[in-house]
Amino acid sequence: MISQFGGFKYVGKPLPRVDSYPKVTGVAEYAGDIELPGMLYAKLLLSPYPHAKIVSINVEKAKRCPGVVGVAVGEDFPFRVGLYVNDRYILAYKKVRWAGEPVAAVVAESLEQAEEAVELIDVNYEPLPAVLDVREALKPGAPLVHEELGEYAHSPAFRPIPGTNIANKFTLRKGDVEKGFRESDVIIENEFSMPQVSHTQLETHVTIGQYLPDGNVKIWTSAQSPFTVRHILSVSLGIPEHKISVYVPYVGGAFGGKAGINFEPLVVMLSKIVGGKPVKLELTREEQFTTAPVRQGMYAKVKTGVKRSGEIMAEKLFYVYDAGAYADYGVNIGRAAGYSCTGPYYVPNVEADSLTVYTNHPWGTAFRGFGHFEFLWAIERQMDIVANELGIDPVEFRLKNALLPGLTTPTGEVLRQDAGRIDECIKAVASAIGWGKKSENITGKPRGKGIAALWKAPAMPPNASSSAIIKFNEDGTAELLLGITEIGQGSETALAQIAAEELGIPLEKIKVVPFRHTDVSPYSWQTVASRGLFMDGKAVQMAARDAKNQILEIAAQVLRVQKDDLVLENERVFVKGRPEVGLELRQIVNGYTYPNGNVVGGPVIGRGFYSASRLTYLDPETGQGLPALKWTFGAHAVEVEVDPDTGMVKVLKLVSAFDIGKAINPLTVKSQIYGGAVQSMSLGLYEGYVYDENGRLLNYNLTDYKIARARDIPVEHEAIIIENPQLDGPFGARGIGELSMLSVEAAIANALYDAVGIVLKDLPINAERIWRAIEAKKQKRVVEVIS
Incomplete structure (x- = not known):
């Protein structure tokens, strides 16, 4: 409209x-461009083990190296920092919790001198059993990543469970799920998963810190949230906020990876031990992969009860997010996924448990989409699987269950009349992709079309x-x-x-x-x-x-x-x-x-x-309340072509539609849509951390860690802007930044089913996985024919 x-x-x-x-x-000046008088340079020594006791550290050789001004280890800074749970030491203290955790730091007059000296630090480790899978982490008797979890200070909005690896458990209950399943004609249950991924920003983490002799602190950093950096530093270091100055110049990409507190406390304390001189830490690309925070991995189990006519009666949802070694944003990501758990659909009866679980992987943090990319992969695949089982068109099935104004969300909120329209987004992309129509095929390779919908609200405190x-x-x-x-x-x-x-x-x-x-x-x-x-x-x-x-x-x-x-x-x-x-x-x-x-x-x-207005805290037992400042809806549709002999897939056309209320600048809105959708496609088809059996990251560079290239981008990408104004938004506008990168991967997987009949449940859906699914389907047919 x-x-x-x-x-x-x-x-x-x-x-x-x-x-x-x-x-x-x-x-434009970025943090890496900043040079200050008398500035020193830091280099980190990283743990080779995912879980181990630190028996001893010998830094004497490093201290004697030319140009070295200071060396620090965890014992020098025996305090914890954290965004929602105070669980992280700025240098590993007593034990390491992932392969890549900083164990020691060298400060020198030049970066080259720091690099040479850090190699001379000798650390004696005692390896411990590591937990490298969230399902294993939940089992009784699993190795504990944090034995002292019960002692950690944490935000009252979150509930760590001492004696386990659960950093937070979010519970949501709406209606009567068992009654809903009894009233269902068909019940379908599936499991889905995805690995951790890198933010792969153009600019790596760069931070300069200076702890002046008068007690004032100055920070120059590539960060998203300078006031959060200041506040957490104040709480962690016991310094009044008015004595902490945080300067953020131009930022070369973030995608959530620079949202919280990262290396700022470390460089500040390194500056303190070298007499207040400014200290600069700039991660290499390899360090960005191994020691910087990542997007969490996720495991999901989705159980859906439906009528044969297509109405969803009940859903039971179990989401487990891989927080890695430290909670950071992870606990809030699991919470946000929990209260948005059904996707943009009306489900009268919902039981959802969303867990954030510690493992001996790199620590997870915010990533564009804030947990929604993960659970929407599960929901949007499940929607197609259920629709196909019922023999109902996937578009029709989504429209039949669309969450429209006047209906209730999983938290019991009645969707406002000015909240936007998911049905208009679905219809728009279906029409633009030519849903139900066969496209001209000049290559002879199988083609298919797929659709996926999405929604999201800002995850933030009521104040x-x-x-x-x-x-x-x-x-x-x-x-x-x-x-x-x-x-x-x-x-x-x-x-x-x-x-x-x-x-x-x-x-x-x-x-x-x-x-x-x-x-x-x-x-x-x-x-x-x-x-x-x-x-x-x-x-x-x-x-x-x-x-x-x-x-x-x-x-x-x-x-x-x-x-x-x-x-x-x-x-x-x-x-x-x-x-x-x-x-x-x-x-x-x-x-x-x-x-x-x-x-x-x-x-x-x-x-x-x-x-923020109208927001309330959520009931800790039922998850009911008003968590959303606004809801933004969208949908994607794709057409793909797949080579059955190689598993290679090409996205021929991508259509994206979002109800953003009002496009303040249509040019930047479409840029956001184009960039986000391609990022989602890249995550779906190529990206994912790969570890060896000992928990060490194998693909820690841009040679081995695959991302979409220019030749992978669809030739046709249509961005559709729908404007149902949010009356309390600025000129009716809603946000778009994260929304565009949600659900494209699910639309591609749905299109692959349409093309070659394979059911994919795990990301990334790369060529090998597609080829194996096609071959498995062929073998199944052979067995059926023989039998």
């Missing part, structure tokens, strides 16, 4: 990004908030100060468009201050959860309205009219119907000065904030 918010000058226009010039010309400041220069131009971090998503451009629209001044006369600094930037909780446009957009809108109100108040006094009789447009304030009676904006923004020197008003500084 056409949005009710129309007739805008800047909002809804496909304008160029405001940060494009410094990036394409190389002017999450954002703020923005707009201030003016003497010539009437404006500066926009934000707390949200620009990590490539295009938020700065969209937020500037919102400000320009509200203020009635040209976009090119608004400067978005191109950095985030906790000393001067207004507060924004975190740059995560597809919340930036919605929450920071509202904050910018409020700041612009606050500034506009001040401008009109000053002009009303000068022009001796009522404020409501004035118009602010084209950098001018004038009386309605009398455009010749007015003032230039530049005459007002620092206060209006009369010819005799008297001044009315003063510098105009607009302030705006937005806090």
Whole structure:
């Protein structure tokens, strides 16, 4: 439908990004570009074992190396940090929990000197039994990754279970599941899985820390959430927040991997032991794979009860997320998956348990989609499997069970009328892909079409908030100060468009201050959860309205009219119907000065904030409550071609549709859709960590870790924007950042069933796995014929 918010000058226009010039010309400064006077360089020694006691560490040879200023081990920093569970030492203390965990650090005058010295550190390990599979981790008697779990401080929203490997268990109960199964005609149960994956950002983790002798701390870091970094450092190190300054320059990609607290505490403490000099840690690509946080792996069991007519009566869902060695965001990821557990479908009876489980894998953190990519793989495959069993068209089956306004979500929330329409998204992609129609096939290879739907809400606490400041220069131009971090998503451009629209001044006369600094930037909780446009957009809108109100108040006094009789447009304030009676904006923004020197008003500084509304904590036993600021719906459809002899699959066409309320900038929205969908395709077809039998990562570089290349991208990719406005969103908008990379992999697997009749349940669905499934199907046919 056409949005009710129309007739805008800047909002809804496909304008160029405001940060494009410094990036394409190389002017943009990233954390890796920063060099400070007297800066030292750190290098880490990593554990070769996934689980082992540290018997002894000898650092004497390293200390004697030329240029070495300091060496640190876990005993030097015997305190823990954590986002939701305080479970991680900044250097392994007493034992290591994954192959790649930092055990020691060398600080030297040059990186080369640090690299040479770290090789001379001698560590004596006593290997321990490792747990390398979440199902094994749940068994009684499994090796414990954290024996002291019961002693760890943690957020009250999460429930670690001492004496087990369970970092958190989220429970959801809606309706009567057993009754729903009894009323079902068909019950189908399946298991699904996927491995851990790397974020593979262009820019690896880079952090500079300085612990000054006066107790002040300075940090320069490639991070998504500077205020979270500051807060956790304050809590962990016992330093008041006003003494900690976090500076975030341009960020070269993040995808969730830089959302929380990473290497910042380590470099700060390394700086302290070398007398307060700045210390820089920049991971190599190989270190990024082995020691940086990853996206969690996942195992799912889905049991669905349906009527033969196609109505879903009940679902029993069991999700297990592989947190790796430390909980970090993992506990909240499992929780978010738990309250969104059914996907965008109405299910009257639901029983869901979503667990976050420790293993001796690299530690998991946030990843674009925040757990939804994982469970939607299971749900969207299950939807097709059930539809095929019933003999119902997969599109028809989804539409029959679509979660529409007025129906209840798994947490009991009644979906609002302005929440967006999943049915419109499904119909749009089905129509665009030519659902039910055979495409021309000139190669003779099997082709198939598949569809998958999705939904997501921001996973955040009820008190999450954002703020923005707009201030003016003497010539009437404006500066926009934000707390949200620009990590490539295009938020700065969209937020500037919102400000320009509200203020009635040209976009090119608004400067978005191109950095985030906790000393001067207004507060924004975190740059995560597809919340930036919605929450920071509202904050910018409020700041612009606050500034506009001040401008009109000053002009009303000068022009001796009522404020409501004035118009602010084209950098001018004038009386309605009398455009010749007015003032230039530049005459007002620092206060209006009369010819005799008297001044009315003063510098105009607009302030705006937005806090999450309507949210509640969830019942710890049933998961019922109101967790969602907004819901965003979408769908993908694909056409694939597969070579049965090799298992190679080619995505010929991809169609994506999202109901985002209002596209503030259609150009950046479509860029998000294109990029996210290809990322989802890459995760589905190629990506995944591969370990040897001892828990060591085998594919720790971009030669062995496969990602989609340019030649793998579909030639045809259509992005469809649907606009059912969210009435409390900025100009009706919802977020899109994470949504675009959800469910493409499921659509591909569904299309492969349509093409060659294979049922795939484990990611990645690479050529070998496809070929083996095709061969297994052939063998089954042979056996059936013989028998």
